Amino acid sequence: MEASPSTQSPATKARLRTKTGCSTCRQRRIKCGEEKPACRNCISASRGCVWPGPEELDRRLRKFREQLYPKTTAATKATVIVNNVTPLSPTLLPTDIFSLAELDLIHHWLNVLSDLLVLPNADPACVAGHSFETLRMMTGCSGLKSAILACSASNKSTLSKDPRYQVASLRYYDEAIRYVSDAVADIGHGSKAPSDMLITAMTYLWGPDGELDARKHVAAAITLMKIRYQTAPKQICDSLAASWWYRVVYESVLYQAFFLAIRKPLSPDFDVDPELFQLQGESQHLEPFATVLERQPLILGLPLSLYYLMIAVIKTPQLPEAQRQAQLLELRAELALWETLTDDDKPDADVHSKFQANAVALFVLATSLLLDQMCEQCLLAGSPAELTTTSHTRWQVFAALRLLHRPDVSEMWKRCYLGAWPILVVGYSAHEEEHISSIRSMLRQMVERTGYGEFQRILEELEGLWASKR
Structure with a gap:
């Protein structure tokens, strides 16, 4: 029998009792199997499995x-x-x-x-x-x-x-x-x-x-x-x-x-292994692998075909001049199909489905914006590392900022790593102070809420670019 508090020795009082397991099992005074996120005892008894909160710290x-x-x-x-x-x-x-x-x-x-x-x-x-x-x-x-x-x-x-x-x-x-x-x-x-x-x-x-x-x-x-x-x-x-x-x-x-x-759309420095991700052609060994990953993505957030399209756009300036213009026209035609998805708003969709559609639309707009600038640069035969600027704000900038600030998904973007690349590309073309302030504020909140160093790097790069335009 356990001694009462008044009869316990100092050594016994100092001993720490086992306090692992869920609160439900501890209240029932049964041993918890500590399975996560719900223990076996609670599942079998159809009870709510509640774990200790911060007030119950060791x-x-x-x-x-x-x-x-x-x-x-x-x-x-x-x-x-x-x-x-x-x-x-x-x-x-x-x-x-x-x-x-x-x-x-x-x-x-x-x-x-x-x-x-x-x-x-x-x-x-x-x-x-x-x-x-x-x-x-x-x-x-x-x-x-x-x-x-x-x-x-x-x-x-x-x-x-x-x-x-x-x-x-x-x-x-x-x-x-x-x-x-x-x-x-x-x-x-x-x-x-x-x-x-x-x-x-x-x-x-x-x-x-x-x-x-x-x-x-x-x-x-x-x-x-x-x-x-x-x-x-x-x-x-x-x-x-x-x-x-x-x-x-x-x-x-x-x-x-x-x-x-x-990551660096104007000066790419990393190549994706084509044999690993190839879905067509002679290398078919990863097609089931890719097919599985496109169902309910937890990390990728986008269709693999859209990732391939973005990479193709970024690598176009590296092509020989004789091939570049034909490639740009082909990519523009493909992107035109993707752009039709940016207007597909379903008001009855839940917030999670809206975020998924919002993410695809945001990346399509950023890719479209980058491709338009590359097409203009190709016509001017300029350096691919310096995109053209216009006196007016491109339509993709307006559309992308509207998506980022939609009330139903804005908070989700502020805590999501996925927004890094589209914000960078949109920031390249922002020259109105209203848009620059909006992007700056969004990036600062992303840094504060995620601690993601990539957002800080992007903010510093864009600040340098915006300062050079003044």
Whole structure:
């Protein structure tokens, strides 16, 4: 029998009782299996599975956090309010596997960053399932843990303006790089396929050092994904169709590759492997793979054919002059078909469907704008790195800004990585102060709400361009 409080020894009083499991099971005084997002007991009994909130934090962790952060900064408060998240209780994670400092970053990843890495209309249950499966894998792979902690610390440093997190990010990043290098070397020396943990780790390497190493990391991730697919194509396609975890990981690799290919539209510096993404011609081995990914995308957000079209437009200036004009005319005809979709507004659609349609329309408008400028530049035989300017605002700029500021999706865009490229392209053609102020305000809010360094890079590039036009 358990001793009463009055008869307990000091040592007994100091002992921390187990407080893991959901609140529902704890109230019923039964052992919780701790399955996420809902435990087996609650599911079988048709009960609501409620997990402990921040008021039920483990007292040891609460004391540590109070020592580390004696006062909550305004920036931190703003981050919590802006992101509208409820922190996951640290009691759900074992302190014998993760240090308290690591728990702090894991909580940020689970409750803030994981939502920012997927589309805002993604199913929350799918996001939670992916996060907890990845968390389970982290307990057995220090390299994956380091990659996620590096990305989480980098993001938290931007959001909180606390330089300590950036220092931690670089330390974890170095650890992750060593893990990836050793794992890739092992694959090169043997015949085994890349592990899920290795490919997942590589999707998180861009965050801490995107400017210098993004191309190298993404190219390596593509190669590993291709090797993995070729060793078991049916298994991977079946997994993509059945597992949201696989969808998030593999879509992340593809999105990073596509984004790098379009990231610098005036001076592209990354090529997408045509054999990996080819849907027609001799290389048919990835067609089922691509078909699965286009159903309910969690990361990509756009049809693959639209990504191919954007890349084709960006690469057109690199063609020989004799081929360039014919290519521009062909692309203009194809884009004209896409432009008909930008007016397809369905008032009865739910907000998530509206965001999906809004995203396609926004990218079509940005691509159309870029192509029109390239066509004019081709006629003037100018440098492709310097787009033509006009005395009037192009129609695509008006249409794109209307889409970004629609009340039903505006807040979703402010928290979505997908808006980076179209805003950059629209910003190139903005010369009226009203439009410049609108784009500047949108980008600043995106930086504040996501901590995404790419938005800051775009803002700085556009500020330089706008200043040069004055």
